[in-house]
Amino acid sequence: MPKMKSKKSLAKRVIAKKNGTLKRGKAYRSHRATGKTTKQKRHLEKATIVHVTDMKRIKGLLQK
Template sequence: MPKMKTKKSLAKRVKVTGTGKWKIASAYTSHLAQNKSTKQKRHLRKASLMDKTDQSRLKNLLQK
């Protein structure tokens, strides 16, 4: 059986922290940005952690 290939589309969007959690960028950052408040855009710049239910669903796509 051949090796599993890493889904590069997911690998480009996810960074794994030291404790094994997945760090992702926030959505809603660039499209229609002029209508969003400065506070909203500032908070969207920060990365967030992926929910563990999504992480368990997608973990077999990220073979590292």
């Protein structure tokens, strides 16, 4: 049986932390940001943790 491959598009967007959680970037900052306040854009810079309800599905896609 062939090896399992991880989804590379997802692997580039998510980083696994030591405690098992996944870190990801936030959306809505790449373009058309002129309508957003400076505070909104600053908060969108920071990374966030993947929600628990999505964790199992995403970890399955990242398995090798």
